[in-house]
Amino acid sequence: MAEYSALEKIRLQKVEELRAEGVEVYPPRANRTHTSLQAIAEFEAAESEGREVKVTMAGRIRAARAMGKISFAHIEDGDGKVQLFFRVNDLGERVEFFNRMIDLGDFIQASGFMFRTKTGEVTLHVQDFKLLAKSITPLPADKDVSQADGTVIRYAALEDPELRARQRYADLAVNPEVREVFRKRARIVKSLRDFLDDHGFLEVETPILQPLYGGAAARPFTTHHNELNQDMYLRISFELYLKRLLVGNLERVYEIGRDFRNEGVSYKHNPEFTQLEFYWAYADYLQVMELTEQMVSHVAQQVAGSTRVRYGDQELDFKPPWKRLELRQGILETSGIDIVLHKTSESLFEALRSRHPDRTPDADSTRGKLIDFLLSEFLEATLIQPTFLFNYPRDISPLAKSMPGDSQTVERFEAYVAGFELCNAFTELNDPFDQEQRFLEMGRDYAADSAEKHPLDEDYLRAMRYGMPPNGGFGMGVDRLTMLLTNKHSIRDVLLFPALRKEE
RNA sequence: GGGCGCGUAGCUCAAUGGCAGAGCAGCGGCCUUUUAAGCCGUUGGUUGAGAGUUCGAAUCUCUCCGCGCUCACCA
Numbered sequence: 001m002a003e004y005s006a007l008e009k010i011r012l013q014k015v016e017e018l019r020a021e022g023v024e025v026y027p028p029r030a031n032r033t034h035t036s037l038q039a040i041a042e043f044e045a046a047e048s049e050g051r052e053v054k055v056t057m058a059g060r061i062r063a064a065r066a067m068g069k070i071s072f073a074h075i076e077d078g079d080g081k082v083q084l085f086f087r088v089n090d091l092g093e094r095v096e097f098f099n100r101m102i103d104l105g106d107f108i109q110a111s112g113f114m115f116r117t118k119t120g121e122v123t124l125h126v127q128d129f130k131l132l133a134k135s136i137t138p139l140p141a142d143k144d145v146s147q148a149d150g151t152v153i154r155y156a157a158l159e160d161p162e163l164r165a166r167q168r169y170a171d172l173a174v175n176p177e178v179r180e181v182f183r184k185r186a187r188i189v190k191s192l193r194d195f196l197d198d199h200g201f202l203e204v205e206t207p208i209l210q211p212l213y214g215g216a217a218a219r220p221f222t223t224h225h226n227e228l229n230q231d232m233y234l235r236i237s238f239e240l241y242l243k244r245l246l247v248g249n250l251e252r253v254y255e256i257g258r259d260f261r262n263e264g265v266s267y268k269h270n271p272e273f274t275q276l277e278f279y280w281a282y283a284d285y286l287q288v289m290e291l292t293e294q295m296v297s298h299v300a301q302q303v304a305g306s307t308r309v310r311y312g313d314q315e316l317d318f319k320p321p322w323k324r325l326e327l328r329q330g331i332l333e334t335s336g337i338d339i340v341l342h343k344t345s346e347s348l349f350e351a352l353r354s355r356h357p358d359r360t361p362d363a364d365s366t367r368g369k370l371i372d373f374l375l376s377e378f379l380e381a382t383l384i385q386p387t388f389l390f391n392y393p394r395d396i397s398p399l400a401k402s403m404p405g406d407s408q409t410v411e412r413f414e415a416y417v418a419g420f421e422l423c424n425a426f427t428e429l430n431d432p433f434d435q436e437q438r439f440l441e442m443g444r445d446y447a448a449d450s451a452e453k454h455p456l457d458e459d460y461l462r463a464m465r466y467g468m469p470p471n472g473g474f475g476m477g478v479d480r481l482t483m484l485l486t487n488k489h490s491i492r493d494v495l496l497f498p499a500l501r502k503e504e
Numbered sequence: 505g506g507g508c509g510c511g512u513a514g515c516u517c518a519a520u521g522g523c524a525g526a527g528c529a530g531c532g533g534c535c536u537u538u539u540a541a542g543c544c545g546u547u548g549g550u551u552g553a554g555a556g557u558u559c560g561a562a563u564c565u566c567u568c569c570g571c572g573c574u575c576a577c578c579a
Contacts (some may be wrong), residue, residue, distance in 0.1 A: 006548060007514055007530060067542090068535035087536065104529075118537045138529070140515050158515070162571045174515095217579040263578050264505090368579080396579055442579060501570065 004136075011136050014101055018131070023101075025134045030109050032058040037079035040122045043114035056111040057082060057124060058132060060173070066099040072123075073098075075108065076176075083123040084110050090127055098129070105135030105173075140167075141174035165498050184303055185482045185494060189256060191302040192276055192478070195295050201252040201278055206241035208234060208258065212455045215239030215399065218261040221271075234260035238277045239399060239473065243428060244463045246281050246471055254278035256478065267490040268420055271499045274478040281469040285411045285427040288472035289388055292415060292423060293320040296386070296481070303485055311418050311487055314384055322386040322415065327375065330389055334378040339371055339393075343408075367408075368396035383416035392426075398438040399473075400426035417484055423476035430468040436461055 004012060018025050034042065034055040043053045059075035059082070069088040074081045086095045102108060110129040117123050140158045157175060158164055164171040164178075171178050193203065211230065213220040215237030223232050235241075238255050245253045259275045280288065297307045297318040307319040332338045336355055342348035345367040352370065353360050361373040371393045383389070390413035394402055400410035412426035429435050439456050482494040492498040 005514065010530070063539085065538055065541055066535090067538060070536045070538080072538050072541085074539090083539080085537075089536080117539090119539070121537095121539075123537085138514050141529090160511095160515090160571085162511095163515095165571090219578085261578070264576080266578095267573090269578075366579085372579090398579060438579095503570080 007138050008136050011103060011134065011138075014103070015134055015136070018101060018134070023131060025131060027130070027132060030058045030132050032056050032109060035079040036075070036077050036082035039082060039114055039124065043116075043122050047116070053114040054112070055114060055124065056109060058107065058109040060135075061102060061104050061106045061108060064099075064102070064104065069095065071095055071099055073102075075110070083117070083121050084126050084129075085115075085117070085123045086126050086129075090125070094129070102131065103135060103138070105137075105139045107132040107135075139174050140170050161492070162500070165492055166500055166503065168496050181482075181486045181488065181494060182496060184486050187303045188299055188482055188485060189274075189478060191299040192256065192295065194302075195298050196254050196278060199252070199291070201254045201280075202250055204242070204245060204250070204253050204255055205257070206235075206238055206245075206255060208260075210235050210241075212457050212459075214455070214457050214460070216259075216261075217396075219263060221260050221262045236261050237475065238275065239475070240457055240460045242277055242279050243468065243471075243473065244460065246279055247463045247466050247468050251281040251469070252278070265499060267492075268480060268483075270479065270491050270495055273491070273495075275475060276478055277473065277475045279428065279471050279473045281471045283472040284470070285390070285413055285425055285472050288425045288474050289324075289390070289413055290320075292388075292425065292474065292476075293318070293322045293386070296415075296422075299481070300485060309485055309487070311484055312489060314418065316385060316417060316484065318386055322388055324388045324390065325383075326391050327371070327389045328391065330379045330383075331371065331374045334382055335374050337374060339374070342367075345370060366395050368393035372396055380416060380421075381419045384418055386415060386417045386422075388413045388415050395441070397426065398442050399429050399435075401429045401431075401470075402434075420480065421477075422480055422484070423474060425472065425474040428468075428471045428473045430464065430470055432461055432464040435464055 015025050034057055036057060036059065039053065039055045039057055042055070046053050057075065057077065059077035062074045062076045062081060064073040065071065071086040073084045073086070075084060086098055088095050091098075108129055109132050110124055110126045112125045112127040115123060115125050140163065158171055164175075168178075172182075197203070209223070209225075209232050211232060213233040213236050215235075216239070218236040220233040220236050223234065224230070225232050237259060238257065242253055242255060254277065256274065256276045258272050260272050261269075262271065263269065265271065280291070283291075297320055300307050300309060300318045308315055308317045310316075328339050335352075337348070337351050339348065342351050345365060348367055348370045349361075349363060349365070352374070359377055361370060361377075365373065375389070379389075390411075391403065391409050392400070392412040392414075394400075394408050394410050397410045397412050400412045403409045403411055410426060412424070414424045415422045429438070439461075479491050479494050483489065483491060486494060488494050
């Protein structure tokens with residue numbers, strides 16, 4: 001049972017008094033006629049004609065100023081804030097009732113006519129009001145005041161990141177800009193859907209709960225189905241199911257949904273995150289590259305109104321074409337090491353150790369892992385403007401197709417923006433013999449570490465043996481795209497309820 | 505998981521070994537166009553939890569809990 005604070009006890013007392021007076025504390029219905037925005041707009045249109053605008057509005061009390069025989073308050077609704085004006089002349093003892101019984105955070109409904117105060121603020125002259133819902137726990141912010149010119153001055157705000165994330169409802173209630181982030185996030189997702197729908201892609205849903213996991217390099221969450229008496233996994237990617245659909249002659253498919261990875265948490269990682277993947281039959285990674293820059297710039301244009309967006313102290317420009325940089329070239333420029341001169345892991349490791357003795361990876365890394373190390377250690381942070389890195393080592397890309405004439409390199413790209421990976425795509429491997437070989441190599445390379453050991457998906461190979469068209473595939477972290485377009489530097493700021501330790 | 509840092513009133517923060525404070529919110533007054541309204545008065549604390557050092561601990565030490573940053577992990 002909740003223990004009430006002193007402030008809450010005062011409000012509980014008010015609830016009792018209200019009930020004793022016959023006031024419904026949580027009535028079932030409101031009957032609002034106007035939002036704050038509608039009321040203000042209608043008044044401004046009618047003002048010159050001297051026409052009266054009568055409205056009923058509803059919202060949450062965000063400020064109150066009692067001045068004896070009159071009172072002012074601001075209520076906030078989904079559209080914004082509006083000032084209320086109460087006067088004893090009109091309301092008699094109801095003004096005293098308002099001052100005594102209505103607290104910050106309460107929801108009320110107020111009816112009356114719109115007017116403009118001496119200081120110019122469009123205000124509701126209240127002729128009647130009623131409580132819609134009592135707030136017991138005070139909202140964790142004190143002052144947040146709209147000026148007549150529309151600017152908002154904040155004198156204190158809910159800032160504690162833990163509280164904000166744990167009690168997102170309170171964060172949303174007192175920090176309007178947080179609501180705006182999530183409105184933007186919804187527009188981003190809608191914009192991605194619109195774009196893909198317009199390009200002939202079919203939105204599908206594939207299993208989240210899977211008997212086997214695959215399609216990415218990650219440890220899964222494990223659960224158990226009682227009736228089937230078998231372990232199940234939460235998916236770590238959509239890839240293997242979506243590509244089965246290409247076997248089924250669905251030529252362009254995409255899914256937007258949740259992935260789960262049982263790994264560390266950081267400013268760019270949450271254990272569950274929203275992924276967009278699409279697969280496009282008869283396309284290759286270069287076509288996917290073009291579609292990617294079109295799609296992301298389209299979303300930026302739709303959501304931010306421009307392909308240019310502010311990110312911290314940078315300005316990012318998503319306008320196509322994005323810079324294209326071969327992975328080999330990028331690594332050479334930033335680390336001084338040319339990976340094509342080092343065909344074996346031993347040779348590459350030696351090159352790294354002699355040139356950068358202070359930044360040495362594990363000695364038993366594969367060549368691909370060393371290249372990945374070079375990328376993340378030297379190159380990644382330099383990639384601020386949207387950049388496609390392309391042509392990746394085969395052994396860290398087990399689902400991508402090798403380049404003609406270079407069996408150690410695959411047709412793969414990743415886009416980097418603001419120093420982190422935004423998306424990952426390749427010409428998909430559709431050769432069942434090569435795929436089986438890759439799975440077996442993977443088993444060999446990673447069997448030593450049981451945590452990273454991946455199961456062999458026989459059904460996926462069976463699907464592929466029916467014949468899979470050549471295709472290009474794509475995956476992007478929607479949370480990360482949202483970070484870029486909302487100028488947030490932590491994934492937690494774009495997740496309504498980020499993963500947190502259980503509260504004791 | 506490692507390293508570093510933080511945790512004080514509802515919120516934002518002071519107090520660095522010597523009486524736990526301020527602003528706002530709250531509560532009681534005055535106040536008929538305010539905009540952080542103003543003025544007068546006032547309540548509110550297991551200083552994250554526990555142990556230790558000390559005459560004396562918010563402050564120093566240790567353990568635990570939570571969060572943040574960072575590193576590692578992330579075919």
